Amino acid sequence: MAARNTARKRAFQILFEGDQRGAEVLTVLADWVRLSRADTRQPPVSEYTMELVEGYAQRAKRIDELIAQYSVGWTLDRMPVVDRNILRLGAYELIWVDETPDAVVLDEMVQLAKEFSTDESPSFVNGLLGRLKDLKPSLRRDED
Numbered sequence: 817m818a819a820r821n822t823a824r825k826r827a828f829q830i831l832f833e834g835d836q837r838g839a840e841v842l843t844v845l846a847d848w849v850r851l852s853r854a855d856t857r858q859p860p861v862s863e864y865t866m867e868l869v870e871g872y873a874q875r876a877k878r879i880d881e882l883i884a885q886y887s888v889g890w891t892l893d894r895m896p897v898v899d900r901n902i903l904r905l906g907a908y909e910l911i912w913v914d915e916t917p918d919a920v921v922l923d924e925m926v927q928l929a930k931e932f933s934t935d936e937s938p939s940f941v942n943g944l945l946g947r948l949k950d951l952k953p954s955l956r957r958d959e960d
Contacts, residue, residue, distance in 0.1 A: 823864035830869050831901040845869045872908040879907045886947050898933040906945045918949050
């Protein structure tokens with residue numbers, strides 16, 4: 817499972833970079849892939865990282881709507897950039913990737929928040945993703 821952990825971390829970094837640069841995440845992903853192929857010192861971009869980034873990109877608008885709707889007291893643009901992108905990645909994997917158990921997604925996103933964000937972020941990420949987990953069946957139905 818360490819490979820999946822690394823894939824999630826890289827997917828988060830790509831989403832974060834896209835947000836910071838104001839660039840499309842698929843463009844950033846292509847840059848990362850191109851760089852990893854051109855420079856052997858760069859780690860390769862795994863298939864799962866690509867799946868996560870591409871899946872998020874496909875549903876980015878809906879994911880941002882859900883985060884904005886269920887984050888109490890925080891607008892999307894007021895959230896720390898790190899938290900916003902952890903939530904984006906977590907929401908995608910939680911709601912639309914059936915192969916990953918919900919508890920694993922929550923745990924991995926909380927770990928990313930512990931590693932990259934503020935002391936308050938892990939509980940914020942856990943709370944919001946926990947709410948989305950509870951609503952998951954209806955959220956997926958709403959999309960159909």
